[in-house]
Amino acid sequence: MLHLPSLKQLQYLMALEETGHFGKAASQCNVTPSTLSSSIKELEETLGVQLAERNNRSVMMTALGLEITNRARALIQDAEAIMEIAKAASRTPLSGKMTLGVIPTIGPYLLPKVLPALKTTYPDLQLYLIEDQTEQLITRLKRGEIDAALLALPYEMEGVSTAFMFNDYFQFAANANHSLARQKSVTLEELAESDLLLLAEGHCLREHALEACQLPPRAQADNFAATSLPTLIQMVIANMGVTLLPTLAAGSLASGAENLFLCPLDPPAYREIGLAWRQASHRTDEFHLLAAALTPNEVS
Amino acid sequence: MLHLPSLKQLQYLMALEETGHFGKAASQCNVTPSTLSSSIKELEETLGVQLAERNNRSVMMTALGLEITNRARALIQDAEAIMEIAKAASRTPLSGKMTLGVIPTIGPYLLPKVLPALKTTYPDLQLYLIEDQTEQLITRLKRGEIDAALLALPYEMEGVSTAFMFNDYFQFAANANHSLARQKSVTLEELAESDLLLLAEGHCLREHALEACQLPPRAQADNFAATSLPTLIQMVIANMGVTLLPTLAAGSLASGAENLFLCPLDPPAYREIGLAWRQASHRTDEFHLLAAALTPNEVS
DNA sequence: TAACTGTGTTTGATTTTTCCGAACAATTAT
DNA sequence: ATAATTGTTCGGAAAAATCAAACACAGTTA
CATH class of the missing domain: 3.40.190.10 (Periplasmic binding protein-like II)
Known part of the structure; x- marks a missing residue:
């Protein structure tokens, strides 16, 4: 890994080029002239190049020094851009x-x-x-x-x-002609006596629905397990059984389904x-x- | 003046992103893992942002961390470009x-x-x-x-x-007893009638001499083709034929050769x-x- | 002429930063 | 369970950056 110049050195170089004066450049960088002098000297040594000609009365950038200063300026700006991005990200949540x-x-x-x-x-x-x-x-x-x-x-x-x-409450869903239809609510006992349709294994809704009925998890012995909620609803409408529907989904699933009956559970489950x-x-x-x-x- | 991240920190970040491993990144940078760890941590603090999620088993760059790493890479490349320019320039006085x-x-x-x-x-x-x-x-x-x-x-x-x-002019070279010796200059016609000795194939001087005589390139049919200029001169001195000698070499070759005659071509060729x-x-x-x-x- | 002023540099001490090695904590492999 | 791996923390040592002061030099001024 090569020995690169430090950003600080490059900043000092920029200040020197801007002011044309070691003292002013030093105070601009909040350091003493000696620091700036030795920093520039060290930079020149690592680059193997003279960046500025200086006799005791004036500072004159070398052609190469000017070139390097300009590149240094771009480099510093890019570094500041990184800072900016980080700051923006930390003060703008969710971006x-x-x-x-x-x-x-x-x-x-x-x-x-x-x-x-x-x-x-x-x-x-x-x-x-x-x-x-x-x-x-x-x-x-x-x-x-x-x-x-x-x-x-x-x-x-x-x-x-x-x-x-938030809590997503379960609703009892059945064909409008089902024996439990038209009730204000359905109890767990009533539910236990019905043919409960569930989603296929892998869907967490399957476990959560069983848990809501206080039933133990069961392997997929059902002859008919739906692979999606819309399918499940179609099975209910076809009166193949009843199910528990999360309220979140109930609205859009029930819209336009004439023969579907929905009511809350008693006690509520979610x-x-x-x-x-x-x-x-x-x-x-x-x-x-x-x-x-x-x-x-x-x-x- | 803002507090910028150091190039070293950015290099560490790059290594971490490349290896996805603190230990490997550390050895790639020739530092201990502890150094790299604290360096990354400090970088995260100055940027106010998490750059990598690390769970004791794996390192995972943040989306922002990746973005910053890429910018860091560009930054380092620019810094290296500065080094390159300086090095190239410092070579200018042929060192x-x-x-x-x-x-x-x-x-x-x-x-x-x-x-x-x-x-x-x-x-x-x-x-x-x-x-x-x-x-x-x-x-x-x-x-x-x-x-x-x-x-x-x-x-x-x-x-x-x-x-x-510079141009290196050809001189006509012959034994001092040759019929063309003692002339002030030799023309192409006179040359064409002489036995022209040449260097062996592969020497560009062979082609250049032929070209100077306005003769087409010829395969090495000569029975005697010299493999070096000193040998060629010896053959001329032995009166086996004449040749064209570059002025550059003529001086040192002719010195001490008693029976060698030299004169320019007319018109000059080089x-x-x-x-x-x-x-x-x-x-x-x-x-x-x-x-x-x-x-x-x-x-x- | 001689002291003065402004300037960049050197020097030695001091402060700050960096870095390592060891111990540690947490996790996975055997 | 035991060992191995890996990132982190911690304390001290090494390196560096920085400062203040003295210095060297060139114009300028008295």
């Missing part, structure tokens, strides 16, 4: 690139509600979205492929910090929506800001 | 090592005349000499084995720049002596200085 993972049972229903406002609040944020299941998102989070993830909690994970955003990021990241403040910005008004 | 190729029909006759003065003018120049024929010298020049070459021109070559030094170097080299100024320094006073 620059960020990759956000989202699970399929949140993304399509939450993001349309909050992204427009997010874009307005943080115009310098370039958000890239990745949709995948919780397990994969956590893997990619730890690999650094994504910076944060919108997940449903609780979920077992190490080395990950989370910020709670999953928690939150933002997750690597514990090692020191951008906790930023992620809390992001979590707040991704929380829809109606539930906050 | 340091330089390897010079010379052809056999120039070296022994020109160099003794000019090297003493060269040594005085450029005491810091360490000149290494390589004697070989033009074709080989050009090959070695392009390979970078030599920095410049003293050649006789014209010569067909690509990617090579040349500086003209070869050009010049210095050649790689076109890609940016040391044009230096080579022109060298060419001037290698030109003897009597012909300049």
Whole structure:
């Protein structure tokens, strides 16, 4: 590794070129003339070149000295630009690139509600979205492929910090002709006697729904497990069974579905929506800001 | 005056980004991991920004860290460019090592005349000499084995720049008892009727002499082709034929040779002596200085 | 002429910074 | 469990940067 001139030396050189005077250059740099003198001398030695001719009465930059001074000026400006970028980034939270993972049972229903406002609040944020299941998102989070993830909690994970955003209540969903339809609410006992349809394995909603029913996790023995919420709803409308629907998704899924019955649970049950990021990241403040910005008004 | 990051810190950052490993980055920079660690930490503090997430098992650059690393890389390159410029300039007064190729029909006759003065003018120049024929010298020049070459021109070559030094006039050389001896000059017609002796193939002097006689290049059909100028002269003295001798060499070759007759050509003919170097080299100024320094006073 | 003034440089001491080595903490591999 | 790897912390030593003061030199002034 080669021995480079120091930025300080280059700054001294610039001051010397500007003032044409060691004393003035020194005071401009808040050092004594002796410091500046020896600094310039050392710079000349490391470069192997005379930068300024000086007799006791005047300082005259060499042609080469002038050339090098100009390059030094550009160099210092670039260094200051780095400082500027860092400062701007630290005082402008949520700016620059960020990759956000989202699970399929949140993304399509939450993001349309909050992204427009997010874009307005943080115009310098370039958000890239990745949709995948919780397990994969956590893997990619730890690999650094994504910076944060919108997940449903609780979920077992190490080395990950989370910020709670809001509770997403479950609603009972059934065909309008189902025996439990037209009730104001549905109890767990009533639910237990129904054919409960679930999402396929890998979707955390499956576990969370079972947990809401106070049922133990079960292997995918169902003959019919939906691979997406819209599919699941179609199965319910076809009266193949009932299901639990997160309120977050219920609105858009139920719109236009004539034969779908929805009602709350008694007692209420919910999953928690939150933002997750690597514990090692020191951008906790930023992620809390992001979590707040991704929380829809109606539930906050 | 703002507190800038040091170039060393930026180099450490680059190494960290390249290796993704504090230990490897440290050894790449010839420092201990502790130094690198605290250096990066300090850099992060002066910038007020986290540059790399590090968990005891892996290092992961922040988006901002990557951005800053790239800018740092450009910065370091600019700093190195300054070094380069200075080094190139400090070489201007021909200092340091330089390897010079010379052809056999120039070296022994020109160099003794000019090297003493060269040594005085450029005491810091360490000149290494390589004697070989033009074709080989050009090959070695392009390979970078030599920095410049003293050649006789014209010569067909690509990617090579040349500086003209002086004209080297041909003299007619014959045995003192030759029918053309005692003339004030010799014409081309007279020359054409003589037995012209030449150097062996590969010596450019062979081609240049033929060209001076306005004769086409000829394959080496001669029964007797000399492999050096002293040998050639001996053949002339032995009255085996006549030849054309460059003035540069004539003096030292003729001294002490009783039976040798020399006279100019009518019209005069000459070869050009010049210095050649790689076109890609940016040391044009230096080579022109060298060419001037290698030109003897009597012909300049 | 001789002292004076302004200037860059040298010098020696002092302060500051840098750097290493060892111990440490945390994690993974065996 | 034990060992190996890796980044970090800490204290002291080495290196450097810096200062203040003395110095050297050239014009200028008295």
